[in-house]
Amino acid sequence: MNTLVADARKPGRLLIRRHSVAVRVTHWINVICLAVLLLSGLQIFNAHPSLHWGQSGFEPDRAVLDITAVAVGDTLRGVTRVGGLAVPTTGVLGASAGSDGALEERAFPSWLTIPSYRDLASGRRWHFFFAWGLVLNGAAYLLHGLVSGHLRRGLLPSADQLTPRHLLREVADHARLHFPRGDEARRYNALQKLAYLSVILILLPGMVATGLTMSPGVDAAWPWLLDLFGGRQSARTLHFVTASLLILFVAVHVAMVVASGAWNNLRSMITGRYAIHSEDSSS
Amino acid sequence: MSTRIPRRRFLAGAAAGAGALALGGCDRLVQNADVERILRLAERLTMGAQRALLSGGALAREYSEAELSPVFRSNGTSRPAGEAYAALAETGFADWRLSIDGLVQRPLSLSLADLKQLPSRTQITRHDCVEGWSAIGKWTGVPLGLLLQTAGLAANARYAVFHCADEYERSADGSGRYYESIDLVDAFHPQTILAYALNGQDLPVANGAPLRLRVERQLGYKQAKYLMRIEVVESFAHISRGRGGFWEDRGYEWYAGI
Numbered sequence: 001m002n003t004l005v006a007d008a009r010k011p012g013r014l015l016i017r018r019h020s021v022a023v024r025v026t027h028w029i030n031v032i033c034l035a036v037l038l039l040s041g042l043q044i045f046n047a048h049p050s051l052h053w054g055q056s057g058f059e060p061d062r063a064v065l066d067i068t069a070v071a072v073g074d075t076l077r078g079v080t081r082v083g084g085l086a087v088p089t090t091g092v093l094g095a096s097a098g099s100d101g102a103l104e105e106r107a108f109p110s111w112l113t114i115p116s117y118r119d120l121a122s123g124r125r126w127h128f129f130f131a132w133g134l135v136l137n138g139a140a141y142l143l144h145g146l147v148s149g150h151l152r153r154g155l156l157p158s159a160d161q162l163t164p165r166h167l168l169r170e171v172a173d174h175a176r177l178h179f180p181r182g183d184e185a186r187r188y189n190a191l192q193k194l195a196y197l198s199v200i201l202i203l204l205p206g207m208v209a210t211g212l213t214m215s216p217g218v219d220a221a222w223p224w225l226l227d228l229f230g231g232r233q234s235a236r237t238l239h240f241v242t243a244s245l246l247i248l249f250v251a252v253h254v255a256m257v258v259a260s261g262a263w264n265n266l267r268s269m270i271t272g273r274y275a276i277h278s279e280d281s282s283s
Numbered sequence: 284m285s286t287r288i289p290r291r292r293f294l295a296g297a298a299a300g301a302g303a304l305a306l307g308g309c310d311r312l313v314q315n316a317d318v319e320r321i322l323r324l325a326e327r328l329t330m331g332a333q334r335a336l337l338s339g340g341a342l343a344r345e346y347s348e349a350e351l352s353p354v355f356r357s358n359g360t361s362r363p364a365g366e367a368y369a370a371l372a373e374t375g376f377a378d379w380r381l382s383i384d385g386l387v388q389r390p391l392s393l394s395l396a397d398l399k400q401l402p403s404r405t406q407i408t409r410h411d412c413v414e415g416w417s418a419i420g421k422w423t424g425v426p427l428g429l430l431l432q433t434a435g436l437a438a439n440a441r442y443a444v445f446h447c448a449d450e451y452e453r454s455a456d457g458s459g460r461y462y463e464s465i466d467l468v469d470a471f472h473p474q475t476i477l478a479y480a481l482n483g484q485d486l487p488v489a490n491g492a493p494l495r496l497r498v499e500r501q502l503g504y505k506q507a508k509y510l511m512r513i514e515v516v517e518s519f520a521h522i523s524r525g526r527g528g529f530w531e532d533r534g535y536e537w538y539a540g541i
Contacts, residue, residue: 039309045415047413047414047415048412048414048415048416050416052416055346055409055417055419056350056352056409056416056417056418057416057417058352058356058412058416058417058418114309114313115309115310115313115314116309116310117310119313119534120413120414120535121530121533121534121535122313124413124535124536125319125322125323125325125326126313126322128325128329128541129321129322129324129325131325132325132328132329212541214411214415214541215333215540215541216343216409216411216499216500216501216502216540216541217333217337217500217501217540217541218333218336218540218541219344220337220341220342220343220344220499220500221333221336221337222336223344226344232409232411232417233416233417236415
């Protein structure tokens with residue numbers, strides 16, 4: 001992270017080596033895996049568009065979430081029920097345009113599923129292939145992070161970053177879209193570190209663990225997973241919730257990347273080099 | 284920096300490619316036979332990993348009576364069509380016979396009464412449908428391993444194929460008839476039973492009367508209903524479309540542990 005390359009054309013501009021090859025490669029493999037997992041996961045969800053709590057469950061009227069279509073006259077209406085609340089979602093959830101343009105019953109619309117048409121078998125094949133990709137890629141990343149010290153040095157917030165005063169200032173800075181510059185930009189800020197660590201250590205492992213809890217084979221080998229998540233149907237619901245949290249993370253992550261210098265950030269995750277401006281540190 | 288332009292061009296190209304992929308290109312990839320062959324490798328990985336995890340013969344969780352589903356959902360066929368099945372059902376399956384044949388030393392033909400006299404196992408287990416829902420039921424039946432032992436397997440026996448009474452998809456050539464297969468690891472697992480009772484009652488027609496397979500560490504479509512014949516084979520490549528089951532012939536994994 002400390003290799004410096006002065007940019008000959010722009011005095012005061014330093015290119016630091018921000019991301020190792022391992023981090024860059026695993027990052028982009030992760031992007032591909034998560035994208036396919038989301039879209040194929042929604043295909044799988046569409047086969048039974050209700051979420052339940054507990055060991056078992058299939059009745060839509062006792063579901064915690066249910067995305068359905070109701071026939072009204074000769075047309076369809078999409079309805080999404082969360083707990084006791086029913087929200088009309090025609091066109092997006094419950095009923096949306098099929099290949100012929102007419103409304104058809106489907107929980108998530110065709111532009112959000114792999115494949116676009118209803119095909120659970122293919123959705124599963126894609127999901128499990130890329131799930132293996134996610135797991136192997138994630139394991140390689142964690143192993144590298146532990147051995148190289150990247151997790152400890154790059155992602156664990158340092159003591160000075162964890163004081164309430166510092167954290168409050170970071171929150172205020174983020175709210176105004178002020179990002180660290182100069183020397184302070186050499187490391188991740190504390191909010192960034194905490195967000196990344198939550199994803200790496202909680203959300204992604206949680207995604208895999210809740211997914212495995214839906215497997216009757218894995219449940220036989222590791223029945224404690226059922227106790228951890230409160231049953232197979234609870235695990236399915238938590239799989240959906242965790243996926244939603246990951247989508248939220250990606251939305252904020254991409255917004256922050258754009259707001260704090262889209263090209264500089266993107267380049268650092270491709271070539272590894274990240275530009276900082278040395279004059280900022282003395283100002 | 285001279286390398287920057289190509290990189291930008293590469294990025295633009297990658298972005299355009301990703302866009303094309305998102306707009307319908309995905310469907311073409313899904314239908315590509317080579318892509319499918321590669322994606323199917325994951326099934327082998329899954330089976331290998333699960334078989335390693337389950338090498339100690341771990342049992343699927345058994346639940347308490349309090350956890351039984353109020354109604355055990357019927358899925359797939361709820362009543363096989365045709366006069367032959369109707370005639371069997373009319374007499375309470377008194378004339379029904381299960382035949383066990385193929386690569387066995389002593390082919391068997393068993394009535395429902397014969398099966399009920401054999402040692403039985405009762406287990407309250409969770410049925411996980413490939414669609415995503417689950418139901419918990421109490422099954423009573425004969426361990427499949429006991430029957431296979433009685434019949435005596437030939438040295439080259441590798442799979443038990445379950446032929447069912449229901450035609451799930453109308454077909455002229457019989458390829459719509461439901462069937463399933465498991466290997467000997469699952470066939471001899473203590474929880475693999477041929478169930479004739481659900482929740483203490485005779486198995487209802489909707490749930491597979493008179494006899495269905497329970498292979499508890501796999502998904503619902505492996506739990507073949509309306510059993511008529513168990514054929515022990517070395518390979519199932521010659522049966523129907525050759526992938527080892529009705530749903531397997533329609534794209535689903537043969538190993539349904541996830």
